[in-house]
Every structure is written in C-alpha cells, then in structure tokens.
Amino acid sequence: MxxxxxxxxxxxxxxxxxxxxxxxxxxxxxxxxxxxxxxxxxxxxxxxVMTVGWYLAEDGNVQALVDGASEMRREIENRPEFQVNLLGIEGASQPVADAIRTRLSLNLPISSFDLDLAEMRTTIEGISAVASADLRIQSGGYLAVTVDERLPALIWQTRDGAALLDDEGVFVAWLSERVLEAPLPLVAGEGADHVVGEALDLFVAAAPLGERLRGLVRMGERRWDVVLRDDRRILLPEVGAMAALDRIIMLDELQELLSRDVTRIDLRNPERLSVQLTPVALEEFRRLRTLSMQGEEQNG
Amino acid sequence: MSMLYDAQRAMRAKRQEAMRRGVIAILDIGSHKIACLVLRFDSADNFRPAEGVGAMAGQSSFRVIGAATTRSRGVRFGEIDAVQETERAIRTAVQAAQKMANARVDHVIVSFAGARPRSYGLVGEVSLQTGTVTEHDVARVLAACDMPDVGEGREVVHAQPVNFALDHRTGLSDPRGHVGNRLSTDMHLLTIDAHAIETLLHCVKRCDLELAGVASSPYVAGVSSLVEDEQELGAACIDMGGGSTSLSIFIKKHMIFADTVRMGGDHVTSDISQGLQIPMQDAERIKTRFGGVMATGIDDREIIELESDTGDWHHDRRTISRAELIGVMRPRVEEILEEVRARLDAAGFDHLPSQRIVLTGGASQLPGLDGLASRILGNQVRLGRPLRVQGLPQSACGPSFAACVGLSLFAAYPQDEWWDFEVPADRYPARSLKRAVKWFRDNW
Known part of the structure; x- marks a missing residue:
C-alpha cells in the first residue's frame, strides 16, 4: 500500500x-x-476609538493638546489683522473722554479677541456723565466709542456741594469739576432731583421774573418755593404750582406786586393769596390804615 | 418507523428554514464530478402556479446564482469511498460556488446514484370514518401501509404515494374531497444502504454544512430530463454517469421504480486504458474526443496517435484507427445497456403504456449511443437534456448536469412524501385527552 x-x-x-x-x-x-x-x-x-482613548488616557498628552490648541489660538489672535491700535471717543467732552480712558485702562495695542465689548460698554455706561455708549471695532484696528453724554440741565445745591443734574435728574458731575458754558438754574432742597422736569417747567414759566429769580427750593419734598433776590419767597402750592406762578407773574405785571415791600407771597391756599410785608411796610401800612380810619371818622 | 419520520422531518424543517433564508446549495456527488449549485429563492408569492401547470414549471421561483464543478475524488460507483478525499472535493466545489454566488450557504441538498437503491411497492387500505376523504384519512391510509422487510442496514430515502384508489376508482392523484367507503393507496419506497447516508452526513458535517435533504440521483435526473407527457404516460430515464448507470421509471408524474447498474463511463475509460495500454487521463481524453459506438467505413481511415513519454521509440509512436477505439468501447457500452435492459425487464417496463426511454448523464454524450441503445432497449429512445433553469451557466446545461438541475427542481417543488402528513392521531396517547376536551366543548 x-x-x-x-x-x-x-x-x-x-x-x-x-x-x-x-x-x-x-x-x-x-x-x-x-x-x-x-x-x-x-x-x-x-x-x-481605542487609539484616541489610549492617547488621551495620559494627562500629559491632554495637556499638550490643550496647550497646542491655545497656542494656535493665541497665534491667530495676535495677528495684526485682529489688533486694536487706537481708541477713539466721539461725542464726549474732554473730561468725560478722559474719565472713559481711565476707566477702560486699555494698554494698546491689544487683540480684538481680548476685548469684551459688552462689558466695556457696561463700564462706560457706569460713568454717571454718560447716558449711553456704543462701541465697535472698525477696520484698521480702530475701536470707536460713540458716547451720548448727559448734559447738565440745572444745579442742585445740597449740603455736600453743588451738583449738576441732567434733565432727568441724574447726577452728572459736581459743579466744581466743570466749567459751565452758560448759567444754569439753581434748585435746592431735599428730593429736588426727583422732580427736575417740573422744576425746569417752572423755570421756563418764571422767565419773566428775569434777574430777580434766584432759584427754587423744594420744601418738604412736596412743593416748591420760588426764591427771589433779597430773600423774598413765593410759596407755591403742591398742586397747580404752574398756574399759581403764572398768576403771580400776571399780578406782577399788572400791579407790580413784586416791586412792593413784600417778603413772602403765600399761594399755598389758592382761595386766598396772602402777603407778608416787610416790617417797614407793615408800619407804613398800619399808619395809612389809621389815617384812613381817622379820615373816615372825620368825614363820617 | 417513527425514527424515519423524525430524521426526514428534521431534514424537511431544515429545508424550509433554508427557503426562508433564501439560499440553499445543491450538491450532486457523482463518480466523475461533484457539482454544486447555489440557489436563491425569491419570495414565495412571486410565483403562483397557474391552473394545469405541473410541478415542472416551478423553476421560475428560484435562480441559480453560483455553480461550480470539480473532479470527483474518492467516489466509486456513486458512493463515497474515501471520506477525506470526498470531503475535500465537496469543499472545493462548495467554496467555488459560494465565491461565485457571493453568499454563504449553510444548507445543502445532496443526491447520489449509488448505495444500491431498491424499490418497493406498498399498498395500504383503510375504511373511511366519514364519507368524505380528508387529509386525516390520507395520513391514515399512508400509515396503514405495512413496512416491508427492507433488511438490515437499509435506510428509506423516498416514500412517495403514487396512486390513490377510492372504492373502485383508481388513478386519483389527490383523493381529498372525494366521497367513498374504502381508501387505498400505492406507495413507492426507495431504500439505500444506511452506511452511505452516514458517510455522506459525516462528509457534509465536516464541511460545516447542514444536510437539508437527500435525493436519489435517478429520481432527480428523471425529474429534470423527462418532459411532462413522458412523465405522465410512462418513461424510463437512464442516467449514465461515470461510475454507475441509474435508471428510474416514471408514470403519472411519479417515480415507480429506481435501480442502479454499477457500471458507467469510467469503466469504458478503463477498458480503453487497459486495451490500448495508455494512462487513464489519456484514455479519458481519447474517449471524449474520438470515442463512439457505431463504426463506419471512414473510421478506419481516421488515425489516432497514442502519444506517451516512456522513451521507447516504438511505444511512444503508436497509432490506432478510430474503428479500433470503437471496437474497444462498444462491448462495454453494450454490456451496460444490456444490464439496464435486464433491470427494466425485471421491473416490468414492458407493461407500461408508453415505453419511452430517455438517455441522459455524462456518458450519454457518446456519439452514436442513441442508435446502439435503440437496438438494445427498444426504438423509443431519445437523448435527453435537462430543463433550462434560470441563471444556470451555459457550461452546466449539458446532460451531465441532469441530476443537478433535477435536484434544484426537487428543492423548489418537493414531492409529497410519507412524512409530510401528520402522524394519525390514534397513534398518539394525547388522543384521549383531545377527545375529552372535544366532548367537554360539545356538551357545555
């Protein structure tokens, strides 16, 4: 086989x-x-999956990956195309612009990726003299800040000092910090900043008083006193202050009320206008009145 | 008998599972070649058999997607002889077919010719309980067939009811719904050697495949080679293979007899080899190129050179005429055909109404074989080729693939067999319980 x-x-x-x-x-x-x-x-x-998992299992590798990625990101961010070289502020006066620069404290040039425009805007709007701000990065590395500045509308005399308020009653700056281009109306009294609009209206209405007007004083956070020169006062009512002021001005024009020897004109009760005379006038008034009474007796 | 039922039913279940999966392999283990086809089944409702169309038309529901052939090794007389060689050959064929199909097959249906098939005719008779024949009655009459003594170490491969008779009416193919008193059946039982199936099972298992069915090669060759009227009126299919020549007789579309002559084309080759003293390979080549069985005058002048490489000048330059070659081949072919004749006579083929004989198989391609066969077997001889099936490559359409094609048809449209019917309920002990339940349901 x-x-x-x-x-x-x-x-x-x-x-x-x-x-x-x-x-x-x-x-x-x-x-x-x-x-x-x-x-x-x-x-x-x-x-x-296994290769990636094995590679990532070591901490050093992960760190190297993260570092590499951030380094790459850094390089891209630092390219000159993304650099901000210049900060331009528009619509703000010099002191406000300086305040904005100080507050932002940017050390230019800086990458536009490092700028948080929203936060910067909040910062700028935190300055009391700034009503609103608009930031944008323009081509050529130019950071444009357009500021809508608060304009002082009146002076508010407080115990701490004279403050400038805008037409909404918001604090703008201390009077001592600014050089006013034009004289501003003066108010005083607690709570006057809450009723700035009413005060401005009263100032407009009180324009005929001219030089005689010194300012307004808020009394008891409810009504206004018009303070004239020589410490004469017009006490306006709580309601209908404007009408009362118009009435006084009318009376002044017709009867020259304010030229007379009155220290206080009280309009708090619209039914009854009361006037406080100066002591000299009061004496004269009494004398005249006595005379007139005597005359009546003689005539009678 | 219950063991037989179980084995065959297990194979039938595997075949159905393969059908569900859609892919099944066909393996024809022959002595000369092993062929493997991979079939893909379309969805079951893709094909609806029309009225009057027989099972032969079933080829449209499957498609051959892989085919491979390899030279058979270790198979003699159509049965597995050297297990490991056969296993390797099966593996070669299956691998090539799988590669062509680009699909993995797990289930295989196998056919082979050898293992000494023996046919038995069985008769069973029962009286009907109700007037009408039901499926249950069919199962009962099949169970009433008494098993013949098939002998030690034999296994049943086919058990097909071929005829039903109701009272005095016979020739019923489907008795269900008929009215009568006594139902009888004729059954054809085919047994083969059990060791052949065991060896086959071993080979298939070693190839990581599951056996989903076994068919006898003469049966499937007849299914593919006989046309419908031949199957209906009666015909014999002679499948001339390499190691064995198998014959099957069909009538009324059922096989009623199968047998094998243990001689085939390889014996002719060996005769040539011995007679002309040339190697087997050369003998095979000369047989297929110049072979024939009817010598004519011109064959004397056709000279065949017998080249060899021994170094002996005279021996290496021998020539023979074709007539001499035919003279060597013809006695063996005649012997085969006479043996077939004897088997047909023993089966009573003379008594069939039609005596058509169809020659198929690889050895039937010998020129002049039909003339010789008609002298020996009778004048109604024709050469048969298998049916055309979809997707079969041209190289696998010849008569040598008759068994392959037939096995494909058999896989697609299997014949009803004994074990396809339910075991009659009176064999079950559960019957009494069922009856109690039925009584309960009827009365309450």
Whole structure:
C-alpha cells in the first residue's frame, strides 16, 4: 500500500485544488454579512476609538493638546489683522473722554479677541456723565466709542456741594469739576432731583421774573418755593404750582406786586393769596390804615 | 418507523428554514464530478402556479446564482469511498460556488446514484370514518401501509404515494374531497444502504454544512430530463454517469421504480486504458474526443496517435484507427445497456403504456449511443437534456448536469412524501385527552 500521508506533497505537478479546512472556514466567515460588516466598519471604528482613548488616557498628552490648541489660538489672535491700535471717543467732552480712558485702562495695542465689548460698554455706561455708549471695532484696528453724554440741565445745591443734574435728574458731575458754558438754574432742597422736569417747567414759566429769580427750593419734598433776590419767597402750592406762578407773574405785571415791600407771597391756599410785608411796610401800612380810619371818622 | 419520520422531518424543517433564508446549495456527488449549485429563492408569492401547470414549471421561483464543478475524488460507483478525499472535493466545489454566488450557504441538498437503491411497492387500505376523504384519512391510509422487510442496514430515502384508489376508482392523484367507503393507496419506497447516508452526513458535517435533504440521483435526473407527457404516460430515464448507470421509471408524474447498474463511463475509460495500454487521463481524453459506438467505413481511415513519454521509440509512436477505439468501447457500452435492459425487464417496463426511454448523464454524450441503445432497449429512445433553469451557466446545461438541475427542481417543488402528513392521531396517547376536551366543548 502506498503511504497515505505526505503523498500529496511529494507528487510533482499535482496541486490539490481543494482549500484547506481553515481556508474554507475563513472564506465562509468572510461571506457572512454580519462578520463582514463588523470587520469593515466596526474594526476601524474600534481602532480609532481605542487609539484616541489610549492617547488621551495620559494627562500629559491632554495637556499638550490643550496647550497646542491655545497656542494656535493665541497665534491667530495676535495677528495684526485682529489688533486694536487706537481708541477713539466721539461725542464726549474732554473730561468725560478722559474719565472713559481711565476707566477702560486699555494698554494698546491689544487683540480684538481680548476685548469684551459688552462689558466695556457696561463700564462706560457706569460713568454717571454718560447716558449711553456704543462701541465697535472698525477696520484698521480702530475701536470707536460713540458716547451720548448727559448734559447738565440745572444745579442742585445740597449740603455736600453743588451738583449738576441732567434733565432727568441724574447726577452728572459736581459743579466744581466743570466749567459751565452758560448759567444754569439753581434748585435746592431735599428730593429736588426727583422732580427736575417740573422744576425746569417752572423755570421756563418764571422767565419773566428775569434777574430777580434766584432759584427754587423744594420744601418738604412736596412743593416748591420760588426764591427771589433779597430773600423774598413765593410759596407755591403742591398742586397747580404752574398756574399759581403764572398768576403771580400776571399780578406782577399788572400791579407790580413784586416791586412792593413784600417778603413772602403765600399761594399755598389758592382761595386766598396772602402777603407778608416787610416790617417797614407793615408800619407804613398800619399808619395809612389809621389815617384812613381817622379820615373816615372825620368825614363820617 | 417513527425514527424515519423524525430524521426526514428534521431534514424537511431544515429545508424550509433554508427557503426562508433564501439560499440553499445543491450538491450532486457523482463518480466523475461533484457539482454544486447555489440557489436563491425569491419570495414565495412571486410565483403562483397557474391552473394545469405541473410541478415542472416551478423553476421560475428560484435562480441559480453560483455553480461550480470539480473532479470527483474518492467516489466509486456513486458512493463515497474515501471520506477525506470526498470531503475535500465537496469543499472545493462548495467554496467555488459560494465565491461565485457571493453568499454563504449553510444548507445543502445532496443526491447520489449509488448505495444500491431498491424499490418497493406498498399498498395500504383503510375504511373511511366519514364519507368524505380528508387529509386525516390520507395520513391514515399512508400509515396503514405495512413496512416491508427492507433488511438490515437499509435506510428509506423516498416514500412517495403514487396512486390513490377510492372504492373502485383508481388513478386519483389527490383523493381529498372525494366521497367513498374504502381508501387505498400505492406507495413507492426507495431504500439505500444506511452506511452511505452516514458517510455522506459525516462528509457534509465536516464541511460545516447542514444536510437539508437527500435525493436519489435517478429520481432527480428523471425529474429534470423527462418532459411532462413522458412523465405522465410512462418513461424510463437512464442516467449514465461515470461510475454507475441509474435508471428510474416514471408514470403519472411519479417515480415507480429506481435501480442502479454499477457500471458507467469510467469503466469504458478503463477498458480503453487497459486495451490500448495508455494512462487513464489519456484514455479519458481519447474517449471524449474520438470515442463512439457505431463504426463506419471512414473510421478506419481516421488515425489516432497514442502519444506517451516512456522513451521507447516504438511505444511512444503508436497509432490506432478510430474503428479500433470503437471496437474497444462498444462491448462495454453494450454490456451496460444490456444490464439496464435486464433491470427494466425485471421491473416490468414492458407493461407500461408508453415505453419511452430517455438517455441522459455524462456518458450519454457518446456519439452514436442513441442508435446502439435503440437496438438494445427498444426504438423509443431519445437523448435527453435537462430543463433550462434560470441563471444556470451555459457550461452546466449539458446532460451531465441532469441530476443537478433535477435536484434544484426537487428543492423548489418537493414531492409529497410519507412524512409530510401528520402522524394519525390514534397513534398518539394525547388522543384521549383531545377527545375529552372535544366532548367537554360539545356538551357545555
């Protein structure tokens, strides 16, 4: 009997076409759809995830990645295209502009990525003399700040000093800090800053008084006194102050009330206008009255 | 008998699972070649058999997506002889077919010719409980067939009811719905050697495949080669293979007899090899190129050179005429055909209404074989080629693939067999319980 084992290999020129058992199995496995999908999609995905996971498992690698990313970001941010070189402030007077510069305290040039425009705007609007601000970075590295400044409308005399208020009653600056271009009306008294509008209206109405008007005083946080020169006062009512003032001015024009020797004109009760005379006038008044009474007696 | 039921039913269940999966492999293990086809089944409702169309038309519901052939090794007389060699050959064929199909197959239906098939005719008879024949009655009459003594170590491969008779009416193909008193059936039982099936199972298992069915090669060759009227009126299909020549007789579209002559084309080759003293490969080549069985005058002048490489000048330059070659081949072919004749006579083929004989298989391609066969077997001989099935490559359309194609048809449209019917309920102990439940339901 010929040997069964090894005869296949020794016989020359007779290649066995049969696949080995493992080759056959591998081919069948490869033809299995699930296995195929697993190998072609699942294995590469798994390898990628494993590699990334293994790389990230070391803290140093993560740090290096983060550093590299931030370095790259830094480089991009520091490019000259993104630099802000100049700060321009429009619509603000010199002291306000200086205050804004001081408050922002930017050390230019600076990257525009480092500028938080919203926060800067809040900062600028925190300055009391600024009503609103508009910031934008323009081409050429120019940071334009457009400021809408509060304009002082009147002077409010307080115990701490004279403050400038705008037409909404908001504090603008101390009088001592500013040089006024034009004289401003003067108010005093507690709570006067809450009713600035009314005060301004009264000042407009009191324009005919001219030089005689010194200012307004808020009394008891409810009504106004018009203070004239020589410490004469017009006590306006709580309600209808404007009408009362008009009435006084009318009386002044007709009867020259204010030219007479009165220290106080009390309009608090609109039904009854009362006048306080100066002591000299009061004496004269009494004398005249006595005279007139005597005359009546003589006539009578 | 219940063991037989179980084994065959397990294979039937596997076949149905393969159908669901859509891919099944067909393996024809022959002595000369092993052929593997991979079939893809379309959805079941894709094909609806029209009225009057027989099972033969079932080929449109599947498609051949892979085909491969390899030279058979380790198979002799149509049965597996060297297990490992056969296993390797099966693996070669299956791998190539899978590669062509680009699909993995897990289930395989196998046919082979050898293992000494033996046919039995069985008769069963029952009286009907109700007047009308129901499926249950069919199962009962099939169960009433008494199993013949098939002998030790034999296994049943086919058990097909071929005829039903109701009272005095016979020739019913489907008795269900008929009214009568006594139902009887004729059944054809085909047994083969059990060790052949065991060896086959071992080979298939070693190839990581599951056996989803076994068919006898003469049966499937007849299914593919006989046309419909031949199957209906009666015909014999002779599948001339390499190691064995198998024959099957069909009537009324059922196989009623199958047998095998353990001689085939390889014996002709070996005769040439011995007679002319040339190697088997050269003998095979000369047989296929110049072979024939009817010598004419011109064959004397056709000279065939017998080249060899021994170094002997005279031996290496021998020539023979084609007539001499035919003279060597013809006695063996005649012997095969005479043996077939004897088997047909023993089966009572003379008594069939039509005696058509169809020659198919690889060895039937010998020129002049139909003339020789008509002298021996009778004058109604024709050469058969298998049906055309969808997707089959041109190279696999010849008569040598008759069993392959037939096996594909068999896989797509299997014949009703014994084990396809339910075991009669009176064999079950659960019957009494069922009856109690039924009584309960009827009365309450």
């Amino acid at each position: 010929r040997s069964l084992i090894g005869s296949r290999r020794t016989a020359p020129g007779h290649r066995d076409p049969a696949p080995s058992r493992w080759a056959y199995r591998m081919q069948r496995l490869w033809l299995t759809p699930l296995f195929r999908k697993l190998l072609r999609v699942g294995l590469p995905a798994f390898a990628v």
